[in-house]
Every structure is written in C-alpha cells, then in structure tokens.
Amino acid sequence: MHIGCPKEIKPQEFRVGLTPNAAREAVSHRHKVTVEAGAGQGAGFEDADYEAAGALIAPDAGTIFATADLIVKVKEPQPVERAMLRDGQILFTYLHLAPDPDQTRDLIASGATCIAYETVTDDRGGLPLLAPMSEVAGRLAPQVGAWTLQKANGGRGVLMGGVPGVGPARVVVIGGGVVGTHAARVAAGMGADVTVLDRSIQRLRYLDDTFGTLFGTRYASRGNTAELAAEADMIIGAVLIPGAAAPKLISKDQLSDLKPGAALVDVAIDQGGCFETSRPTTHEDPIYDVDGIMHYCVANMPGAVARTSTIALGNATLPFLLDLADKGWRKACEEDPNLLNGLNVHAGRLTYYAVGKALGIDVLSPSLALKEG
Template structure:
C-alpha cells in the first residue's frame, strides 16, 4: 500500500503523523512511503532523516494526496484539503466529526474511507489512540492554566501552589478519565487544592486511592458543580463521550458564580466542549474573556509540545497503521474489532452512530459496508 504523510497545516500544528522510525517499519513491510517536504521539521525531524529511513520526499501537499492510497495525519483535514481527497482513499487521523458538521459533509461527499484515531476502541472500552494525547493535554491543561492565572495574562494573579502562609489555588477538574487524572497529578504535584468530579463512583474510589491528600473526589451533578465553581480559581473541562459531543457541565449562567480572573481550560473543545461558553481557539490566539472569566480553548493543545506529542502518538498509531497497510482496511477492520470501531465514514455513508446522531444524518450499520 502506498503511504502518504502530508504536512499539518492547521494553525500552529507542529506534530507529524510518522517518524523516521515509522517509515523504516513501513519499508520493512514492503510499503512505499511519501512524505511532504518539511512535514517533520516542527517535531525535530529533518527531510534527510526520512530519506535515510527509506521515504521519498515530495514538494507539495497535492503531490502526497495524489499518490497515496492511505493518508496518515495528525489532525482532521481542513477546508483547503477537502478537494485533494480521492474516492476510496483511506484517511487515518483524528477527525472529531461530532464537533464539525462541514467536515462530516465534506468527507461524505469525497467518498473517502475515514478511520478516526479517537474511536479506535479496545474491549475494555479504553481508547488506545486517544490516550497518549489525552495524557499530554491533561498535563498541559494545568501548565497553561497556571500561566493564565497570572495577572498579566488576565488571571486572578494566583500562584497555583501558594507559598508558606498563603493558601494555594483551588483547581476543579470535570471528569476523572485520562485527561482528568493527568491534570490532577500535575495540579496536586504543584501543591494546589484539587477537586475532581465524575459520575462513575468506582472511578472516584480509584482516584481517591491513587491521588495524594490534596485531592478530593466529588460526585458530578449540577448542584455540586454550581457550589464548586464559586470556590475555584482554575477549572479544567476533561469530559469525553467517544465519538459524540461532550455535554455542557458548565453553562453560561454559571460564569456569574465565578470570581473575576478565574481560568477555564476546556480540553474537550475538539468534541464540542463541556463548557458552554467555550469555542475553539488557536495557539496563536489561545484565550478570550467573557464576563471577566478567562477561556483557554485551544483545540490541538498537544501541538504546542510537538516533539513529545509526536513520539507519544506514533508509538500508539504505528502498529494499527501497519495492519491497515498489510491487510487493506476492509480485511484489517474485519479481523480487528479495535480498528473496526475506528471507521466513521465509508464511501459516502456514516457508519458510526454517534456521528450520525450529532448532525441528524442517516446511519448505516458497518456490517452493510464490510459485507
């Protein structure tokens, strides 16, 4: 199978979908790899390293899409890429269809095969291709939140961990999954008082056991959240429903309960956001204020630390990508239930129910497409 890796062109997205080591693995399995020139530079990989590993460097994104049977990316295609996508071309990347109706319609119209990293799912319901970026995003949420709590950045002017004789900041984390757990680890490590909420009592019991004494767990419901937001200095949205829009746990009216200069970091923004007033921002313009509340809603947070993120992501995606290349997407998805759940749009049909439900579109059972 011919593999193509275009350069990411989303705002300040410096990750790349394949490392030179990944190229070597594809070549070992007999697959030619075409990399767009400078695609890996943002992550610290020069064209010469890819060439040494056996890749062919192409000068333009158009050339990569034209030759490839499988496109391996990090982020969803943006508008300028839509017309480059060919019928039956396999795209393996993060899509987050439930947060973008135009993207959903575009992929339907292109008759592409869209296999989404974020819905590849193991039997235990874990999401192996979302985990590494969730770990990065969770840790970054505290790093960025701490920065924007500084007064020159619009925040309350609070040091997250406080000092002797001065109380530390209060951090509220909505969701106890991978993002929330990593955020809690970072925040507690910096000395903040942390409260993490979730609807799963078993998860809260686990977090109670593994997190240090400066972390509390609380059952997630509207009443408790309304009480907690008034006391919090930094609030992290870390809610995920695989393939679907995140629910709004913080609504517009709750901003009036918060202290001026409170910082909101919505890690779920690429799935529609769990904070009603959050809309996607970029690394170039990461924040905005509403009613004196700072909103940080960058949709590709891990893109700010591309070296770490690229290595973490490709460690997880490469084994699946090799399977797709060796067997073709139909056989690979038939034999591997994890990959099968990654299929979202196939040849003009939506085969992932949560995506169809998000936009009121027709759902086609995957069995009809694979048979």
C-alpha cells in the same frame, strides 16, 4: 500500499502524522512511504531523517493526496485537504466529527474511507489512540491554566502553589478519565488544592485508592459542580463521550457565580467544548474573556509539545497503520473489531452512530459497510 504523510496545515500545529521510525517500519513491510517536504520539522525531524528511513520526499501535499492509497495525519483534514481526498482512499487521523458538520459532509462527499483515531478501541473498552494525546493535554492543562491565571493575562493573579502564609489555587477538574487524572496529578504536584468530579463511583473509588490524599474527589452532581466551580480559581473541563459532542457543564449564566478572573481550560474543545461559552482558539491567540472569566480553548493543545506528542502518538498508531497497509482497510477491520470501531465514514456514508445522532445524519452500520466492500 503507498502511504502518504502531508504536512499539517492547521494553525500552530507542529506535530506530524508519521515519525521516521514509523516510516522505517512501513518500508520494512515493503510499503512505499512518501512524506511532504518539511512535514516533520516542527517535531524536530528533518527530511533527511525520513530519507534515511527509506521514505521519499514529495514537494507538496497535492502530490501525496494524488498518489497515496493511505493518508496518515494528526489533525482533521482542512477544507483544502478534504477537496483533494478521492474515492477509495483511506484517511487515518483524528477527525472529531460530531461538532463539525462541514467536515463531515465533505468527507462523505469525498468517497474516502475515514478511520478516526479517537474512536478506535481496545479490548478493555479504552481508546488507545486518544489516550497518549489525552495524557499530554491533561498534563499541559494545569500549566496553561497557571499561565492564564497570571494577572498580565487577565487572570486572578493567583499562584498555583501559594507561598507560606498564602493558600494555594483551588482547581476543579471535571471528569476523572485519562485527561482528568493527569491534570489532577500535575495540578496537585504544582501545590494546588485539587478536586476531581466524576459521575462514576467506580472511577472515584479508583482515584481515591490510587492517589490517596494527593487530591480530593466528589460526585459530579449539578449541585456539587456548581458549588465547587464558584470556589475555584481554575476549572479544567475533561469530559469525553467517545465520538460524540461534549456535554455543556458550565453555562453562560453560571459565569456570574465564578470568581472574577477565574480560568476555564477546556480540554474537550475538539469535541465542541464542555463550557457553553467555549470556542476554539489557537496557540497564537489562546485565551479570551467572557464576562470577566478567562477561557483557554486551544483545539490542539498537544501541538505545543510537538516532539513528545508526535512520538507518543506514533507509538500508539503504528500497529494499526501497519495492519491497514498490510491487509487493506476491509480485512484489517474484519479481523480487528477495535479498528472497525474507528470507521467513521466509508464510500459516501457516515458509519459512526454518535456522530449521526449529533448531526442528524443517517448512519450505515460499520458491519454493513464491511459487507458492501
């Protein structure tokens, strides 16, 4: 199979969908690999690294989209990329379709088979291709939140760990999954007073048993959320419903109850955001003010640490990528129901229920998509 990796064109996105090591593995499986010139530079990989791995270098994305059978990326395809997708082509990348009707319609119209990293599962019900970026984003969230809290950036001017005689920042993490756990660990490590909110008693019990007194936990009732949010210097939104739009946990009306200059860090912005006043931003212009509350809503947070993120993502995606290339999407998905869970669009039909529910689009079940070929 011909695997193609274009350069990411989303603003301030420095990751790349294929590492030289992954290219070498694919070539060893007798696949042809083509990478767009300069695609890896943002992550510290030169064209020569890919050539040494046996890959070819294409002058532009158009060449890759026109010739490759399988397109591997990091971020959702931008409009100019979606226009180049074709019938029968396989797209393997993050999609986050639920809050993005335009992309969804374009992918359906393309006729391509689109497999989303964020909905591929594992045997324990986890999300193995989302997890590495969730880990990165979770660890970044307190760092960028601390920067947002600085007075020069519009924040409260509160130091995360305080100093002797002055208390630390109060940080509330909404969601105790992968993002929330890593965010809480780092925020607590910076010396902040941290509380994690979650609706799963089992998850709260796990966090308490694992981390002890490093940070506190509370049940995520509306009352507890409102009470802790009003006391917080920083709120990190880390709630995920796989493949679906994120729930809105802090309303615009609630902003008046928050401390002036408090920082909201919305890690769920790729799925529409979990604060009502969230809107996507970029690393170039990451924060904005709504009613005196500072919002950090960068939609590709891991892109800020592109080398770490690219390698971590590549380690996770490689086995699935090789399966798709070795067997074709149909056989690979027939043999691996976890990979089938990643199927979001196929041959002009939407195939992921949560996206269809969010956007009001009829859905073809993935099992029927397999039968139709």
